[in-house]
Structures are given as structure tokens and as C-alpha cells.
Amino acid sequence: MSSDPTIVPARRSGKGDPEADEAVYAALHAAILEGRIAAGTKLAETPLAEAFGVSRERIRKVLHRLVAERRLEAVPNRGVRVPQPTLDDVRAIYQAHRVLEAGVLRELAEKLDDRLLGELRMHVGQEQRAAMERDRAASVRLSGAFHLRIADALGNAQLSAMLRDLLTRSSIMVSVYESIAESFCGVQEHGAIVEALARHDVERAIALSGDHFRLVEARLQLRPQPPKVDVARLFGPIGEAGGEEPVRS
Amino acid sequence: MSSDPTIVPARRSGKGDPEADEAVYAALHAAILEGRIAAGTKLAETPLAEAFGVSRERIRKVLHRLVAERRLEAVPNRGVRVPQPTLDDVRAIYQAHRVLEAGVLRELAEKLDDRLLGELRMHVGQEQRAAMERDRAASVRLSGAFHLRIADALGNAQLSAMLRDLLTRSSIMVSVYESIAESFCGVQEHGAIVEALARHDVERAIALSGDHFRLVEARLQLRPQPPKVDVARLFGPIGEAGGEEPVRS
DNA sequence: GCTGGATAGAATGTGCACATTTGGTACGGG
DNA sequence: CCCGTACCAAATGTGCACATTCTATCCAGC
Numbered sequence: 203m204s205s206d207p208t209i210v211p212a213r214r215s216g217k218g219d220p221e222a223d224e225a226v227y228a229a230l231h232a233a234i235l236e237g238r239i240a241a242g243t244k245l246a247e248t249p250l251a252e253a254f255g256v257s258r259e260r261i262r263k264v265l266h267r268l269v270a271e272r273r274l275e276a277v278p279n280r281g282v283r284v285p286q287p288t289l290d291d292v293r294a295i296y297q298a299h300r301v302l303e304a305g306v307l308r309e310l311a312e313k314l315d316d317r318l319l320g321e322l323r324m325h326v327g328q329e330q331r332a333a334m335e336r337d338r339a340a341s342v343r344l345s346g347a348f349h350l351r352i353a354d355a356l357g358n359a360q361l362s363a364m365l366r367d368l369l370t371r372s373s374i375m376v377s378v379y380e381s382i383a384e385s386f387c388g389v390q391e392h393g394a395i396v397e398a399l400a401r402h403d404v405e406r407a408i409a410l411s412g413d414h415f416r417l418v419e420a421r422l423q424l425r426p427q428p429p430k431v432d433v434a435r436l437f438g439p440i441g442e443a444g445g446e447e448p449v450r451s
Numbered sequence: 452m453s454s455d456p457t458i459v460p461a462r463r464s465g466k467g468d469p470e471a472d473e474a475v476y477a478a479l480h481a482a483i484l485e486g487r488i489a490a491g492t493k494l495a496e497t498p499l500a501e502a503f504g505v506s507r508e509r510i511r512k513v514l515h516r517l518v519a520e521r522r523l524e525a526v527p528n529r530g531v532r533v534p535q536p537t538l539d540d541v542r543a544i545y546q547a548h549r550v551l552e553a554g555v556l557r558e559l560a561e562k563l564d565d566r567l568l569g570e571l572r573m574h575v576g577q578e579q580r581a582a583m584e585r586d587r588a589a590s591v592r593l594s595g596a597f598h599l600r601i602a603d604a605l606g607n608a609q610l611s612a613m614l615r616d617l618l619t620r621s622s623i624m625v626s627v628y629e630s631i632a633e634s635f636c637g638v639q640e641h642g643a644i645v646e647a648l649a650r651h652d653v654e655r656a657i658a659l660s661g662d663h664f665r666l667v668e669a670r671l672q673l674r675p676q677p678p679k680v681d682v683a684r685l686f687g688p689i690g691e692a693g694g695e696e697p698v699r700s
Numbered sequence: 701g702c703t704g705g706a707t708a709g710a711a712t713g714t715g716c717a718c719a720t721t722t723g724g725t726a727c728g729g730g
Numbered sequence: 731c732c733c734g735t736a737c738c739a740a741a742t743g744t745g746c747a748c749a750t751t752c753t754a755t756c757c758a759g760c
Binding site for chain 2: 263267295298301306309360
């Protein structure tokens, strides 16, 4: 998180802290993304406000923002819940990713230069190293970053944002439908795509990418038991410099 | 559910009306989309609240929602503004649309059946009829609907949503950078894409689609004088007459 | 005459109290 | 014993008042 060690304003009471919004948002966003909150869990405003040690209005604003971003779903007068995606929803995400990447690869082949090719190869090298070192966390992260890298190469902010959104949604899905051990893509598949691009073989690159996604899609299956935890216990007081007396029951 | 079927609560204008949110959102959304509000215009909360005849909090919520949807941009403590896209932004939108449609066409070719083909041909027929009748409004609407139709054919909600978002963004752009007279696509180009699909000639369909978008892209140019109107005059009080009719100046 | 700062006005942001709705529960009737 | 109804508690939604921040104007100083 961003911290300013140089100047800390005197107002530490947690009242008018403009960073509190972002802190709450980041905490909830990460918790949803990493699957720490079971799908279908209702996120009540009051308990969250007490857990974070901020006002209910602040929680409210963040929750509505997450709803607008489709990360939570809201029922009028009945609060917000963590959406429970169906298997078809997950397949739709991966299909969308596959379709989008096919278009991106076609476009990318026209403007692929040596510098970009070198960067992609370096990235695959990093993935291989992480895989050899059995660094699972790095593998998952780099695997997603590979697809993002391809999209970013076009320099189109819209495409990058769309792909980034799809990736974060996949992350949510993965926690529900896929075992973590299987969640990262195969490294050699990424390398094959890059080499096909290097040969300007667009059709081959797209085909490899398609097979790649279909493979991930085929591995999907419903996990038996999503974790059920109390949201109030999940979020401790945020930011040691901030509020420090949320318990009042 | 309701225990009192006989009593319909008298909807007090502006107080506890749950439809007011949607009405304000729809009015603002449409105004932004149709370019009735000049790019760069600051949307102050108080004047809007008075114009719509609702509380400032309601306006606030709608404005923040529009910001979350990237339809407006916000500067902390300085209100929200209608974003002013650069020419590069517009090109990025169209490139994203082109890239996405290329992927969609490739995928669609595999699952194209006679029924879908018939529907697409019928849609092109409607476009031709609208073009012959010089119905410009219908032409613009059907032209956008054509691309949406293609994406919807895959039955993927994610892809449809992404394309719908790109289309609405194009609409905004068009009002700034393109003369309305040129804003709809050529009908024969749409027909050619459909016929290429009918022959299962994916490469040809994608090439046609690409040329199609590049053509639209090439027509882009900065319009000299965006309209500058007062937002307070634009939005009459809602809920009384049932509709908001903007006053064009 | 021009520049800089200070002040007043306005607009945005936030917390609080209240209104409305929902879901559960207990009670009474069939 | 079961079902329908009325009440109660909790949670969400909303309006209002206040705090904070930005902007524009005016005045003093150079």
C-alpha cells in the first residue's frame, strides 16, 4: 500500500482520511479475488464498518463501487453478496479470453519487432525459471502476466483493460472451480506461441492459444467445499496508523 | 408478498421513489451518449439536483456510478466532468472493436448454422431498407446492432457486454469527432461480411471487417465546434410530465 | 501597473439520525 | 397439527447538517 513517511497529517482519527477509501477497497477487492470470501456470502454493511473501524457510509460507497464493477451483486434492500458463478459463466470467461487473444495475436503479428520478441522470450524464460524452482505463486502470477503482456504490446488501453478485467474474473473463478495446483498455464505452451509469432505464423499462434485456453477450460470442475469464514474475523483493523478501536459488542 | 394489494403507496415526487435513481441515470447516460453535453463540461451536483428536482445525494450516487463505468471522470474535491477523448483514444476504441470482432468472426464461423445465417441476412436487409428510405436514425441504430448481433450469436454474455460497451463509447466519440452524416457503416460492407461467413471464408470475413473498421477510423476528424449548453437548462424536472425533453439550443 | 497573498464564497465530502423495507417469530384460527 | 397473519428486530436507504477543500476576487505591497 502507498504510505507517505514524510508527512503525516495531524488528523489520525480516521475521520477525513482520503486513503481510507482505497484501503477498504483494496482489502475487499483482494479478499474477493483471492477467494477468501465464499461465493454467496452476504456482506452486511454494519459488521464490515465495525471490522474496518470506519463509518458505514464509507463501506457503503466501496460496496456500491464493487457492485458497479460487477465484482459483487446487489439486491435492493437486501444487501450485497459475493456472486456465485456457474460453470457456464466460467466457460464464458475463458471463451471470451480466447476470442480476444485470437484477435490480439492477429493484430500483433503485424507489428512484432525484435525488441518485443526479445521481451516476450525473456518473460517465458522467467516463467520457466519459476516452474523449475517450483515457485507456484510466481508461476501463477507470471502466467497471467504473459497474456497481459501480449495485449499490452498493442499499446491499446481499452484492450489492456478488457483483458485485465477478464484475468481478474478468471482469478475469482479459479478459486471456486479449479484447484490451485492446476491453475497456472503450461510454460511450454506460452513458449510455443511466442515462437510461432516469431515465425510470423499467425494461424499457428492462434491455434496454440486456442488449444491452450481449451485445455484450461477442460480442467474446470466444481470444488467440493468452498471455505466459509466470518467476514468480521477476516478483516482486522486496517492500517496500524489508523483506527484502533472497532470492537464494541 | 405485499400484504396490502389494495393500497398503492402514493409516490411522493422526489422523496422515496426508487425509480428516481434509474430515471436520473437514464437521462444523464443518454445525454452523455448522444453528445448533448459538450466534452469537458463540469457536472456540478447542486445545479443537477435542482434541475432534476431530487436531492443532491441522489445525484451524487448516480454521478459516482457513471464514474465507475468510465462514462465520466472525477477529480477529487473538484467534481466530475465529461471526458474529452483524444483522437488516439477514439482510434483505440475502433482498434479494440476491430480486434474483438476478428476473434468473434473466427469463433462464429465454426458454429454458423442456417438459422443464424438467415437472421443475419434479414438484419442486413433491414439495413438496406433503412438506407433506401433515407432513415438516418434507423441506419445508425441498425448499423450498431449488426455488430452486436454478431457478438450475441456466440451466446457469450461477457463478449456481448464488452462489445456493447465499446459501441456506446464509439457513440460518444462519434459525436465529437465525426459528422453524424457519416457515422453509420456502409450497408454493402455488412452484407459482404455475412456472405463471406456463409461461404465459411473466415479470412475474407475478417479482412472485410478489418477494412470496414479502418474505413470508419480513417473518416475521423475533429469537429470544429462542440455544442455548449447549460446543463441546468438541459434537464427539466422529471416525474411530473413523465418524460424529460431536452431543450436544444 | 503588476504580482502575491489573504479572504470569502461555493462546491464537494462525510458523519449522523431517521425512514422504509425485510425476515423471522410468535400467536391465534382452522 | 398446520397455516395464515400480525408484530418486532435488524439491515438498508435517504435526507440533512457540518467539515473540508477549491476557486475567484480584492487589496496591499513592490
